[in-house]
Amino acid sequence: MSILPALADDQLSPEAAAVFADIRAVRKTDFVNNFWRVLAHDPVALRRTWQSIREVMAPGALDPLTKELIYVAVSMANNCEYCIRSHAAAARAKGMTDAQFMDLVAVVGMAAETNRLATALQVPVDAAFRPAADPPFNQL
Amino acid sequence: MSILPALADDQLSPEAAAVFADIRAVRKTDFVNNFWRVLAHDPVALRRTWQSIREVMAPGALDPLTKELIYVAVSMANNCEYCIRSHAAAARAKGMTDAQFMDLVAVVGMAAETNRLATALQVPVDAAFRPAADPPFNQL
Amino acid sequence: MSILPALADDQLSPEAAAVFADIRAVRKTDFVNNFWRVLAHDPVALRRTWQSIREVMAPGALDPLTKELIYVAVSMANNCEYCIRSHAAAARAKGMTDAQFMDLVAVVGMAAETNRLATALQVPVDAAFRPAADPPFNQL
Amino acid sequence: MSILPALADDQLSPEAAAVFADIRAVRKTDFVNNFWRVLAHDPVALRRTWQSIREVMAPGALDPLTKELIYVAVSMANNCEYCIRSHAAAARAKGMTDAQFMDLVAVVGMAAETNRLATALQVPVDAAFRPAADPPFNQL
Amino acid sequence: MSILPALADDQLSPEAAAVFADIRAVRKTDFVNNFWRVLAHDPVALRRTWQSIREVMAPGALDPLTKELIYVAVSMANNCEYCIRSHAAAARAKGMTDAQFMDLVAVVGMAAETNRLATALQVPVDAAFRPAADPPFNQL
Amino acid sequence: MSILPALADDQLSPEAAAVFADIRAVRKTDFVNNFWRVLAHDPVALRRTWQSIREVMAPGALDPLTKELIYVAVSMANNCEYCIRSHAAAARAKGMTDAQFMDLVAVVGMAAETNRLATALQVPVDAAFRPAADPPFNQL
Secondary structure (H helix, E strand, C coil), X not given: CCCCCCCCHHHCCHHHHHHHHHHHHHHCCCCCCHHHHHHCCCHHHHHHHHHHHHHHHXXXXXXXXXXXXXXXXXXXXXXXXXXXXXXXXXXXXXCCCHHHHHHHHHHHHHHHHHHHHHHHHCCCXXXXXXXXXXXXXXXX | CCCCCCCCHHHCCHHHHHHHHHHHXXXXXXXXXXXXXXXXXXXXXXXXXHXXXXXXXXXXXXXXXXXXXXXXXXXXXXXXXXXXXXXXXXXXXXXXCHHHHHHHHHHHHHHHHHXXXXXXXXXXXXXXXXXXXXXXXXXX | CCCCCCCCHHHCCXXXXXXXXXXXXXXXXXXXXXXXXXXXXXXXXXXXXXXXXXXXXXXXXXXXXXXXXXHHHHHHHCCCHHHHHHHHHHXXXXXXXXXXXXXXXXXXXXXXXXXXXXXXXCCCCCHHHCCCCCCCCCCC | CCCCCCXXXXXXXXXXXXXXXXXXXXXXXXXXXXXXXXHCCCHHHHHHHHHHHHHHHCCCCXXXXXXXXXXXXXXXXXXXXXXXXXXXXXXXXXXXXXXXXHHHHHHHHHHHHHHHHHHHHCCCCCHHHCXXXXXXXXXX | CCCCCCCCHHHCCHHHHHHHHHHHHHHCXXXXXXXXXXXXXXXXXXXXXXXXXXXXXXXXXXXXXXXXHHHHHHHHHCCCHHHHHHHHHHHHHCCXXXXXXXXXXXHHHHHHHHHHHHHHHCCCCCHHHCCCCCCCCCCC | CCCCXXXXXXXXXXXXXXXXXXXXXXXXXXXXXXXXXHHCCCHHHHHHHHHHHXXXXXXXXXXXXXXXXXXXXXXXXXXXXXHHHHHHHHHHHCCCCHHHHHHHHHHHHHHHHHHHHHHHHCCCCCHHHCCCCCCCCCCC
């Protein structure tokens, strides 16, 4: 059903197979989901995307669950069913409860409404929400 | 610059003035930002939106800072400058650091990319990400 | 198929059951559509959303059919299949004809095109379309 | 400020000048707004867009004001400042009151919220909202 | 499954039938895809849209394949499954290879990410990217 | 004006400074635009994004100008002023003419319209546009 078919393990290029091996090692499971199987048609994009996700979702100033909640919320705002379902599953695996999920949904809905109200009314940004001074170069 | 002008305190209807009084009491500041001043042209919408935001953003299964981070992320995905700036300010007031903000930005960007990749390739949802069984009514 | 399953009547919390009773009384039908059955996992959001919709869609400066047409058009612009189908059904129930529906579709398409042309070309807003003067406070 | 500069009357190609003459004749004003002045870099697109808009916005199954309200609402959903401001001005010229505008804004905001809730929860479409039968060709 | 049913050839109005005849003549095939069959409920929109697409997609400053690639990319950004699939098929018919398709997908994903990063951070446009001077009319 | 200030060269971390040096070496200019100066608050994201863009935009199955045209088109669809202006400048530097730019704009507008028409009408995908068979694993 994807535009190009999801690839089975024995259809992978050596470069793609190496990324699949890393996905399995990091996730400690043999399961590789369709996103990677379709993206494997472009082994360079496959490697780049996998490495970028690992880097972005690693523990940092925000903990992994908070990052995952943000990922789910953005996927909802961007209307991506695949991403909503796969990252909601990832969030559950990191401890998200049903109540937390419903809280997240309520915030996504509320933000969508006020985002559109502010846009619809073309509300000007208050001075209090702007930086005190612009940087002195590149003609900001 | 808004479509209808932001209203000064002495231009408010009694219903809108009552909401402004509640905003000031809850937030413990005299400052009322432009969003509410423009929305005040519709006192019913003003009251409803204020009450809804209070309800949604109250501590629940998710803590207030996490909710605010999600609010900012969704505002970025929805491309609302007013909302990005005002809720980033709110998040800071609740303790968000610059490093946390940059982490949030990185997740928003990464999700935007993989959201579009999944859509572009029309990747089918894996069975593992779907509920085991559909509810037995309303022909789900 | 929803992320959390739609709830049957005997799975509802007392708070959610009360909202369902009100939906049935107002709509004069026993049928409660899936949107409410899934949202019922969060009874507070269920009540808030139901009350807000009733308030927004009540007769006001715009009549109920015009409001419903706008609701359908926005749902199309936001790419929400559930909302397009459910609100198109609601619009029909309020009298929308096929010809009116096709007129609405034509406007949605035309607006989408010129919206993107204006954005693509970054057309500056004419002075004639801006308010004559900015309000004198909050540094608009 | 546009990507290509808005064109003055004496910079127009003959084809573009003819379209401007028609805009002025139809609107009974010498004023031609920036949208057309920038689009005039592509006289074929200028003519096509002007003719299409005239056709779409003419009285039909929906009256001109209702069409204009839908145009404004879609422009809000699509986040196009130029279009919100220019079509809000057009709607006023056709009789839209401030109260009607605020009603429209409330519907746009409400739809944005429930659109996102339905997407976030991946609510399945009720059978009642689907056509009774699919057409018997093209494997619908 | 569409909101109004796709129309069979013997259900078309004379105006719609004439457009179908032109589609078949231009494309040199008897196949008319569902998009036109549903749009045929509004023969005026059917004719306008068909003529506009022919005009826009004709060879010009950009060649037909490049235009089709852009069409596919925009359809991905706008999240339209029908359009992604039908225009990807059209691009293949014009010579697009799998490798070119995957290159296109990579650019769409990368642009989505940096678009959101620039929005999230509210990066100001560099002077180097703005026109040197504004046109002297319409108060640009 | 950005949420966090654009950084001057002497405010960069060593990691960010190394990326700036590479940007200057590759582009053969001392100019570093604001996007990188704001993103420099997160040196890891700075490096990742710069490397990813270089990889994605390198000559491949599609030539650099075609990739840049797609980048601009997606930025228009995603409504990112910074990205429209900066990548339009990049496209010009790679040879894009005004006529090519206007052709691109016409396609972006046309796609936006038909994308929304297909969504509005919920047109079902023709069998001719779907792959002949689904892959036999992961329950596609």
